[in-house]
Amino acid sequence: MFWLFLKPGCGKCLPSCAETDCLEITSIRDTRNGKYAKTPKNSVLREAIENITGSGMEKDTVTVVTGPDLVNLVFLNFTCLVADTAQEWTNELFILSTNLLAQNASRKTFLLKAYTKLTLQLTAEEKISVKHIYKMFPADKKRVETALSNCGAGLPCGRNDSIPLTNFSPEVFLTFIQNLCPRTDTDSIFAEW
Incomplete structure (x- = not known):
């Protein structure tokens, strides 16, 4: 409920990281899916992901936009195996990140x-x-x-x-x-x- 995290060694395309990466959900500015998702520009990485998910990775990609302000933004991409899963993650993360009660908690x-x-x-x-x-x-x-x-x-x-x-x-x-x-x-x- 508080964190979006990536454990070491998960993911098929990425090298395993040494520590768990955590992103606070209330720091998410936007979530995107479909034609609005930012897919990787690197052709090697894009091909590696498309080998797993198939062509047309935009519908399978969830882009999470985060940053301390609206100028210094970071775009994180997650690719799902099923387009419906990506759409559900996009919707639910946006609902959690814009919840005012979570941002002004005790x-x-x-x-x-x-x-x-x-x-x-x-x-x-x-x-x-x-x-x-x-x-x-x-x-x-x-x-x-x-x-x-x-x-x-x-x-x-x-x-x-x-x-x-x-x-x-x-x-x-x-x-x-x-x-x-x-x-x-x-x-x-x-x-x-």
Whole structure:
């Protein structure tokens, strides 16, 4: 619901990537299909895709337009094996990306979104890499290290370490966030009500 992601090693035409790529669905500006889809200009890549899907790849292609503003746009292409699947993905991604409730969600929802991203980027051993936690909070690495060590679950805090998913539950993640960003003023208000 929060992320459009591509796992390492998936896709028949693309070289496998080292890490999971995640795109936040609310950052999608537009989705296109059919004659409005942007197909690859590179003839070698286009031929490789058409060998799998058949000719006329426009109807099978989903183009996702994303970017920080309306000038610096990035076009991502996904090719489906069936044209109906591409049309359905185009429609549903557009509905999800333009949902105002998802863009103006509560703090708890945004924390769940951050936790979901961490769980999508698991290592080969099905563990959360501490490196991804440092990337998520790049401002002060010492505070991140201190917050991890103060979670009480004996979490490793070295950059090359990894945390088993069972040890880093959503509750432990919330404890980590409270240690990282203490908000005693608002916590006392919510505790009263």
